[in-house]
Amino acid sequence: MRLGVTFAAVAAVALSTAALAASFDYALKPQKVADGVYTLIGKTENFSRENGGNIVNTGFIVGDDGVIVIDAGPSKAYGEQQRAAIAKLTAKPVVQVLLTHAHPDHVLGLQAYAGLPVATLTATTAALTQSGDALLGNLYRLVGDAMLGTEIRLPNAVAADGAVTIAGRKLRLIAGSGHTDGDLMVFDVATKTLFAGDLVFFQRSPTTPNADIPTWLATLDSIDALDFAMLIPGHGGVLRDHAGIAQTRDYLQWLRDSLQGAARRGLDMPEVLQLPLPERFRPLAALKTEYERSVSHLYPAYELDTLPTVPRSKPP
Ligand SMILES: [Zn+2]
Structure with a gap:
């Protein structure tokens, strides 16, 4: 009898957990931005249980005979709901997934x-x-139940920089870096739509856990030179101009100069965390938390740069 109760209790817990996983509704609504081109705009918040990790923009392009998905979202449930949302719009099958970069909000829906x-x-x-399991x-810690059942899946093909036709749709794959070591952009030739991944943020503070700021700034210059009609940033709304590029550049340049200046003045990390943030960045979502994360990621290297190099042996 006692055992029976225990089993029943365990079964009840298992059921309610499964129900939670199944019931998390991302309410994904594809937004048509150009002929055959759609995006799913996420929130500009930090990860939370309430948003299920949907703080990211993903997208898809409907070609002649199939659909190309750009980023799969933060969880198995998101990926499944993204695929269902695509199936509501077109009977054409998904034939290709392209991942912009290795951050978890972009890749964990691959299942x-x-x-x-x-x-x-x-x-x-x-x-x-290398880091998929840790990500x-x-x-799971930050988002909780919406992640249930999510496992790491690795890509199975290499995206090469250059022109490619998928499902009859002419695309240009553009290899960049700076936000991470590998930042893929997808340019739809017919509509001049650029999926810029996290190389461009808009009205949301850029994240820097794997960033190389000089490289990122150089990549932004090359994006600025592209002839696009529409730019879909990794975070923030759809853009028809270069405002997202300018804003991301402005923030990164300020961050670099501010941390460099602080290191030269000999400030320690707690002092850097207290520095006032420029008024013009106030509208950026998650400003304070991303600034704090950036200081902890990046400041030690700036401090190191200010130290004199000591020769390891006496010159002959
Ligand atoms: Zn990212």
Whole structure:
């Protein structure tokens, strides 16, 4: 009898957990931005249980005979709901998934696309191979129930820089870096729509856990030179101009100069965390938390740069 009660209790817990996983509704609403081009705009918040990790923009392009998905979202449930949202709009099958970079909010929905070609830059696959489990564990902690059932899946193809036709749709894959070691952009030739991944943020503070700021700034210059009609940033709303590029550049330049200046003045990390943030960045979502994260990631290297190099042996 006692055992029976225990089993019943365990079963009840298991059931309610499964129900929670199944019931998390991302309420995904694809937004048509150009002929055959759609985006799913996420919140500009930090990860939370309430948003289920949907703080990211993903997208898809409907070609002549198939659909190309750009980023799979933060969880198995998101990937499944993204695929269902696509199926509501078109009977054409998904034939290709492209991943912009290795951050968890962009890649953890891949289970929904089992058996399909999933391409990204080699640096992204390397990063996921090395750190995927840690990224996954982190998201389970931050997001909780919406993550249930989510496992790491690795890309199975390499995206090469250059022109490619997929499902009859002419695309240009553009290899960049700076936000991470591998940042893939997808340019739809017919509509001049650029999926810029996290190389461009808009009205949301850029994240820097894997950033190389000089490289990122150089990549932003090359994006500025592209002839696009529409730019879909990794976070923030759809853009028809270069405002997101300018804002991301402004923030990164300020961050670099501010940390460099603080290191030269000999400030320690707690003092840097207290520095006032410029008024013009106030509208950026998650400003304070991203600034604090950036200081903890980046400041030690700036401090190191200010130290004199000591010769290891006396000159002959
Ligand atoms: Zn990212």
